Amino acid sequence: MIADILTGALRSGTSVMLASQGELISERAGVINLGTEGSMLGGALGGFAVTVWTGNPWLGTLAGGLCGLLMSLIHAFLVITCGANQLATGLTLMFFGMGVTAFFGRGFVSEQIVGFNPVPIPLLADIPLLGQVLFNHDPLTYLSILLVPLLWLLLFRTRLGVIVRAAGEREEVLLAAGINPQLVRYAAVLAGGFLAGVGGVQLAVAFTHSWVENMVQGRGVVAVALVIFASWKPLRAMLGAYLFGAAQALQLTVQQSGLPISPFFLFMLPYLLTLAALYLVELRQRSRMPEALGRVFTGTSGG
């Protein structure tokens, strides 16, 4: 039963995890993108559609990532170039994403695809407990697990990472070094959109093999929340996403156990558990948000 819950954690947490890693990059560079939900929807539809057309889920992944990126490009343009309010723009984009994907997705509801299927890793998959939990997933899930340490290295151990973080902390530093902080932010928001798009692809092409309108159902919003509660740290965001997935699996397991607990309470459980756990982490170690996060960039030094 524990193994089932942990496996479920990865199965249903991966799409959220990918989106939260993307959002983390964006926020590290100083831009909150509440439109992550829209990027995920774009990715889910784009990935599903291209998989239908080409029969190749890898092309679908690429296309889905690009759709997510396009969504976030709108956000980047409005926020970074036009100086629009980040929260308002992001919220609007989220609803725009729902509408536009429902419109273009009409014809794909009944389509069937051969998407990503679980690929057990030889030998490792035979390890008791661990093998089932970690080594019997679809390729996108494996890639997403590798992504997290790579992202951590990139952000905290490379010059590029310093540049990205500087854009979210002190843009004067970048200006002094002759780097355009606007460009850095654009790149970070687009990278974030791409990852959110791939998260949508994982949901549509790997996990469910389906497209229906508004299928992301708030997972993008949870991803944004996770970044904040995970104090902008990749590893914590990953754990938060898996915890969210585990709680979803747990509530299904509890329902099947026949314990007299109202399903309506269980529906809240993933959100409650995730919030509680991240709150506890927060209590032990005060987090610091990127200093310039959410500030509308004016283009001049210091502001």
Next chain:
Amino acid sequence: MKKRMLYQSMLLLIATILLLSACSQPGAEPSGNAQAEGDNGGATSADDTNAGGDGDAETAEAPGTGGSAVGFIFVGARDDYGYNQAAYLGSEAVEEAFPDLKVLRSENVPETAEAERVMEQMIRDGARIIFPTSYGHLDPALNVAKRHPDVVFYHQGGLKTADNLGTYFGTIWEPVYLAGIAAAEMSESGKLGYIVSVPIPQVLLNVNAFELGAQSVNPDATTSVVFTGSWCDPGQQANAANSLIDSGVDVLSQHQDCTKTVIETAERRGAMSVGYHADASSLAPEGWITGSVWNWPDLYVDMVQTAIDGEFADSEYDGKYRGMLADDVVQLTGYGANVPEDVQALVEEKKAALLEGTLQPFLGPVRDQSGEVRIAEGETPTLDELEAADFLVEGVIGSIPK
């Protein structure tokens, strides 16, 4: 300043999550006694004045006559392998049977005052017969019906009616009972799974019928019921399907609006499927057992004919019409390729008994999960009593709020 920003964004996030979860349940299902009483008051006087036109002139004629179109509104997409697809097929039959009538369709119509606007537009476009097909379209339809006594409304599954608004539905629990028999016969583990949305009477009635059918051939058969909290969330559906299969369930059924994800997930994992709403056997060539579906075409055509002939008033549709298996309004689909002859024969035998009336699925004693007798020995509940189901029968694993 920064702190405030943080709190602001958290607040906004929480508000958004709430908003999303509130919007994400179209609730296309009729829900027994869960309806709200009274009008929801979405009518605007503007609608009254610009749509009343030719309505006044025709009040002398019977409602439903003299139109040039028939309107259908759906809460979802027409090809969802589910609830809306079934209704859509019905609208196609109307189109075919009445070449002179234009069929107006509107998909993804929310269950709000927006539905009134859509119906008003259809009436302006010549419709004198309108099918609001989702449970939540009832109150908007009642409002529009009041303003247009010359238009006939056929609402799917409603429990309230008006002079020119009748409701229709089918006793889908009959084929679901038969499907339960087939499922228990096919299952090796005797563990069946049922993925449902929210605990409303309509859903509980189906789960109970399924388990009673299964028990009738295998007294030890259990049905594990899992609520997803939504009518169509593929992610949570896949989760639920995987979770049930992991725990040893080998036949999955469901009560969701979109049925594709669960059936495909079961097929990929080597489990069997019992379908709902529409025939999805093409999605599961290996694991399809059978399914319970709506057969709206003939009924819709007859309802439209009745209205056109000016005979809506005092017809069987002028009130709460409930079509049964015997009326062919609900059906059992064909069997999957891997269902053996003897299982098919057994189910057909039970079906014949059901049609004859010698088999009563809910004949007492029926016990609930706690073992308490809910339907007394020898008693057969009425349709109204069944549609108000508020318990799960013994043998169902899962829990509902008391």
